[in-house]
Amino acid sequence: MTRISGTYLAKRLVVSYLTLLVIMTLLFVLLRSMPGSFISSMITSGMTAEQIEQIRETWGLNEPLWKQYLDFMINYQTGNFGRSPTYNAPVADLMIRRMPRTLILFGATFLIGFIIGPLVGMYLGWWRGTKKDKSIFSTSLLLYSMPSFWISWLFIWVFNYEFNLLPSAYMFTQFPEFQWTAVTVMRDVLYHIALPIMSLTFIGWVGAMLIMRPTMNQVTDEGYVFLARAKGLSERTVMIKHAARNALIPVATGAVVGLAFLIDGSIIIENVFSWPGMGQIIVSSVLERDFPVAQATFFLLAVLVVIMRLLTDIVYTYLDPRIKFGESE
Amino acid sequence: MATGQGDTETEGESYTRRWEPRLERMKRGWSRYTEHKIGVVGLIILGIYTLWAIAPSVFAPHSADWVAYLGEPPVQSRMSAEQVRSLPHPPAFGDPFFAPLGTNANGKGILSLVIYSARNAMYIGLAAGLLSSLVGVPLGLISGFYGDTWIDEAIQRFVDIMYGLPFLPFLIVLVAIRGITTTNIIIGIAVTSWLNNCITIRGETLSLKERSYVESAKVAGASDTRIIFRHIMPNVLPISFVFLAQDAAGAVIAQASLAYLGLADFTANSWGIMLENIKSQGYIFSAWWWLIPPGVALMLMAASFYFIGFSMEDVTNPQR
Numbered sequence: 210m211t212r213i214s215g216t217y218l219a220k221r222l223v224v225s226y227l228t229l230l231v232i233m234t235l236l237f238v239l240l241r242s243m244p245g246s247f248i249s250s251m252i253t254s255g256m257t258a259e260q261i262e263q264i265r266e267t268w269g270l271n272e273p274l275w276k277q278y279l280d281f282m283i284n285y286q287t288g289n290f291g292r293s294p295t296y297n298a299p300v301a302d303l304m305i306r307r308m309p310r311t312l313i314l315f316g317a318t319f320l321i322g323f324i325i326g327p328l329v330g331m332y333l334g335w336w337r338g339t340k341k342d343k344s345i346f347s348t349s350l351l352l353y354s355m356p357s358f359w360i361s362w363l364f365i366w367v368f369n370y371e372f373n374l375l376p377s378a379y380m381f382t383q384f385p386e387f388q389w390t391a392v393t394v395m396r397d398v399l400y401h402i403a404l405p406i407m408s409l410t411f412i413g414w415v416g417a418m419l420i421m422r423p424t425m426n427q428v429t430d431e432g433y434v435f436l437a438r439a440k441g442l443s444e445r446t447v448m449i450k451h452a453a454r455n456a457l458i459p460v461a462t463g464a465v466v467g468l469a470f471l472i473d474g475s476i477i478i479e480n481v482f483s484w485p486g487m488g489q490i491i492v493s494s495v496l497e498r499d500f501p502v503a504q505a506t507f508f509l510l511a512v513l514v515v516i517m518r519l520l521t522d523i524v525y526t527y528l529d530p531r532i533k534f535g536e537s538e
Numbered sequence: 539m540a541t542g543q544g545d546t547e548t549e550g551e552s553y554t555r556r557w558e559p560r561l562e563r564m565k566r567g568w569s570r571y572t573e574h575k576i577g578v579v580g581l582i583i584l585g586i587y588t589l590w591a592i593a594p595s596v597f598a599p600h601s602a603d604w605v606a607y608l609g610e611p612p613v614q615s616r617m618s619a620e621q622v623r624s625l626p627h628p629p630a631f632g633d634p635f636f637a638p639l640g641t642n643a644n645g646k647g648i649l650s651l652v653i654y655s656a657r658n659a660m661y662i663g664l665a666a667g668l669l670s671s672l673v674g675v676p677l678g679l680i681s682g683f684y685g686d687t688w689i690d691e692a693i694q695r696f697v698d699i700m701y702g703l704p705f706l707p708f709l710i711v712l713v714a715i716r717g718i719t720t721t722n723i724i725i726g727i728a729v730t731s732w733l734n735n736c737i738t739i740r741g742e743t744l745s746l747k748e749r750s751y752v753e754s755a756k757v758a759g760a761s762d763t764r765i766i767f768r769h770i771m772p773n774v775l776p777i778s779f780v781f782l783a784q785d786a787a788g789a790v791i792a793q794a795s796l797a798y799l800g801l802a803d804f805t806a807n808s809w810g811i812m813l814e815n816i817k818s819q820g821y822i823f824s825a826w827w828w829l830i831p832p833g834v835a836l837m838l839m840a841a842s843f844y845f846i847g848f849s850m851e852d853v854t855n856p857q858r
Contacts, residue, residue, distance in 0.1 A: 231695075356810075419780070496799075
């Protein structure tokens with residue numbers, strides 16, 4: 210507690226907020242410099258110029274650019290995400306509906322990946338150079354090299370097409386013969402999420418392992434590990450309690466990297482498995498120039514990452530007391 | 539160095555004197571590298587891919603424009619309905635044509651396409667990996683060394699901003715703005731992938747600069763630049779090599795992912811485009827000879843980058 214001063218925390222919070230503002234500005238510029246306008250999907254061939262003008266007026270495209278920018282910034286900070294032209298619904302509703310679905314997928318794979326990864330990395334780093342290390346390590350690298358959509362296809366082929374064990378698409382059974390109760394909903398979602406999670410974690414855990422292994426190996430040469438051994442502690446205790454805890458520091462940063470990986474991975478996986486989450490609409494909205502939706506998804510993912518970055522810096526200081534933040538030397 | 543007029547003997551001598559230790563060190567590094575089987579395997583795989591990239595026509599049974607039944611272009615005739623129906627054709631060895639890995643739905647030989655696509659993947663991987671390392675490593679070092687000053691703050695805020703934009707959608711936007719060409723895909727990948735290098739190397743540097751040897755170097759009067767590049771950099775190089783390899787491999791995979799989403803230069807030959815085609819034409823579960831080879835080729839290329847990177851790590855690691 211004492212290692213992080215209140216002023217430091219306050220400073221970081223303000224900076225995180227400013228970061229978000231810059232990201233929003235960047236989003237505004239980037240999306241508007243894309244070729245095509247988002248009202249082009251609403252314009253059909255039979256429309257008169259007045260009707261088109263009417264549409265432009267409704268969506269605020271006739272305002273000067275600085276006014277549009279100002280409106281955008283103010284609206285987003287007051288939680289007003291606007292309306293989606295393609296879904297014909299408020300963007301906020303869309304987000305609220307889709308966010309939890311993605312978070313389920315995210316959370317599960319994040320958890321599984323960051324439990325398996327560091328554990329395997331710990332063992333491999335500790336027993337570095339042995340036959341076991343070499344074979345497991347090279348196999349995991351092969352896994353990590355697979356394109357996620359390709360491995361999903363292979364999984365779908367085996368588990369759905371050949372043996373028909375698991376569903377290959379959607380989040381719920383489309384025309385169920387059972388009643389929707391809390392239990393059946395849970396079971397159905399678990400049944401449908403199995404393949405996407407398998408495909409994502411099959412590749413994803415390696416990322417954490419890759420960060421853990423070399424640092425674990427560096428830590429083995431440290432004095433405190435030697436000391437712990439000299440005290441007569443068991444190899445297991447030294448590895449887990451003394452070495453692994455220090456090797457976890459870069460893994461904490463890696464968690465943010467892992468998050469970025471997960472966002473990409475889940476975008477592809479959601480598209481492959483027709484999972485109705487954010488990853489699916491972020492791609493389609495960008496491609497269809499549905500800017501209100503694209504902006505909102507980008508924005509929410511950005512908020513997620515900025516919060517994670519803040520947490521990482523705090524976790525850092527707890528893991529490594531040698532790092533001091535917010536104190537002048 | 540300025541020896542005036544060409545006294546060739548002394549010049550040659552100074553040349554050997556200067557280069558012998560370097561060669562010696564390289565030899566030692568090489569022998570240390572070859573200790574790792576996966577490093578050698580990675581080099582062999584990458585060597586094969588390099589040969590494929592340089593001279594695909596030597597290795598491929600046909601050119602990339604070859605069409606089953608009709609042969610090499612220019613072709614005058616057209617396929618009969620019977621022949622069209624037999625596509626995509628499973629592997630055939632001489633009867634009715636020679637295509638060891640079968641053909642795709644357009645009658646192109648899979649093996650030839652896989653070999654001709656190596657150049658594209660190689661180019662994208664190396665270019666994007668190098669670009670992002672050249673940006674990420676120095677920035678990470680500087681940011682970590684000046685941790686908690688305005689320099690660190692500025693770099694980290696920039697990284698934060700870039701991190702806030704998710705990689706793949708951001709890449710889609712970039713590629714959409716600048717047009718879908720291979721160069722733009724490389725730039726897009728490099729712009730979005732140096733962050734991992736920077737952030738990890740910063741974390742390492744933050745921890746390293748608290749070590750006693752950095753403090754003693756400081757006391758001895760070493761400049762900041764010297765401490766960063768002579769004392770700290772050798773310790774983060776292992777990880778930065780890992781990241782160069784990871785970025786190269788990641789670029790190859792990212793390009794395939796973009797192709798999967800329909801964003802690729804479809805005039806080029808690439809493994810990602812082959813996989814995109816199998817999806818859009820609906821043969822994922824019925825043409826294994828078309829589904830497996832591009833994926834395996836992609837996997838092996840990315841894996842060879844990883845293998846080489848992780849073996850390099852041991853060579854550059856000063857602790858052993």
